[in-house]
Amino acid sequence: xxxxxxxxxxxxxxxxxxxxxxxxxxxxxxxxxxxxxxxxxxxxxxxxxxxxxxxxxxxxxxxxxxxxxxxxxxxxxxxxxxxxxxxxxxxxxxxxxxxxxxxxxxxxxxxxxxx
Amino acid sequence: xxxxxxxxxxxxxxxxxxxxxxxxxxxxxxxxxxxxxxxxxxxxxxxxxxxxxxxxxxxxxxxxxxxxxxxxxxxxxxxxxxxxxxxxxxxxxxxxxxxxxxxxxxxxxxxxxxxxxxxxxxxxxxxxxxxxxxxxxx
Numbered sequence: 011x012x013x014x015x016x017x018x019x020x021x022x023x024x025x026x027x028x029x030x031x032x033x034x035x036x037x038x039x040x041x042x043x044x045x046x047x048x049x050x051x052x053x054x055x056x057x058x059x060x061x062x063x064x065x066x067x068x069x070x071x072x073x074x075x076x077x078x079x080x081x082x083x084x085x086x087x088x089x090x091x092x093x094x095x096x097x098x099x100x101x102x103x104x105x106x107x108x109x110x111x112x113x114x115x116x117x118x119x120x121x122x123x124x125x
Numbered sequence: 126x127x128x129x130x131x132x133x134x135x136x137x138x139x140x141x142x143x144x145x146x147x148x149x150x151x152x153x154x155x156x157x158x159x160x161x162x163x164x165x166x167x168x169x170x171x172x173x174x175x176x177x178x179x180x181x182x183x184x185x186x187x188x189x190x191x192x193x194x195x196x197x198x199x200x201x202x203x204x205x206x207x208x209x210x211x212x213x214x215x216x217x218x219x220x221x222x223x224x225x226x227x228x229x230x231x232x233x234x235x236x237x238x239x240x241x242x243x244x245x246x247x248x249x250x251x252x253x254x255x256x257x258x259x260x261x262x263x
Contacts, residue, residue: 017246017248021246023242023246027214043219044212044218044221045221076216077241077242078212078215078216078229078239078241079210079212079216079217079219079221080211080212080243081212081218081243082220082242083243101242101245101246101248101249101252102197102248102249102252103241104238104241104249104252104256104257105238105239105240105241105251106238106256106260107239108215108216108229108231108236108239110239111215111239111241120227
């Protein structure tokens with residue numbers, strides 16, 4: 011059983027990440043009341059021909075949500091300026107060990123296919 | 126102390142029969158009742174001898190209650206699998222830094238399956254029971 015038709019699409023089941031939309035701004039990490047999100051990034055300087063100054067962009071290295079701690083409040087989803095985080099109704103990700111509840115980029119971004 | 130542990134079949138897979146010792150400590154336990162009311166868990170009158178006995182811990186485990194949880198676990202006969210249902214039972218949840226809250230029931234008894242959610246849906250309870258019984262049978 012992976013999906014139940016009675017579950018509304020907007021159900022607070024699982025938080026999915028679109029890594030390409032994330033700018034590593036850290037708003038979700040800071041606003042999370044449970045402190046269940048971690049984010050690592052590094053800065054890259056780019057300089058385009060003709061630009062007046064080099065610009066610095068953040069590159070996302072790591073992003074985890076600890077669903078053992080998460081209180082599914084959705085503040086991270088609300089606060090994300092670029093809609094990189096979204097709710098999915100997925101519920102079937104019980105883990106046999108504690109570390110299995112800590113989900114990283116590959117799991118968070120692949121969840122859309124698994125529901 | 127011998128807790129009354131009713132037996133259930135799963136509507137999703139009626140071959141799965143479980144004895145569920147429901148240790149509801151906070152709001153997550155309501156979802157267990159919803160699972161029964163919605164027929165996801167079907168009472169199994171003659172299933173008392175079911176192979177799988179699950180101690181279902183749902184809700185916040187406070188340090189005051191911790192010894193009672195351990196006694197409950199030890200009082201259950203035979204092999205007992207513990208399900209940690211919801212964020213509080215798994216880690217302390219939103220209260221993880223509270224001085225009076227146990228940071229996860231796995232600090233007291235071995236946990237076989239962690240069901241995420243705050244609270245998890247009733248369907249997540251069924252998915253967790255299926256994962257647990259599949260693991261025990263394997």
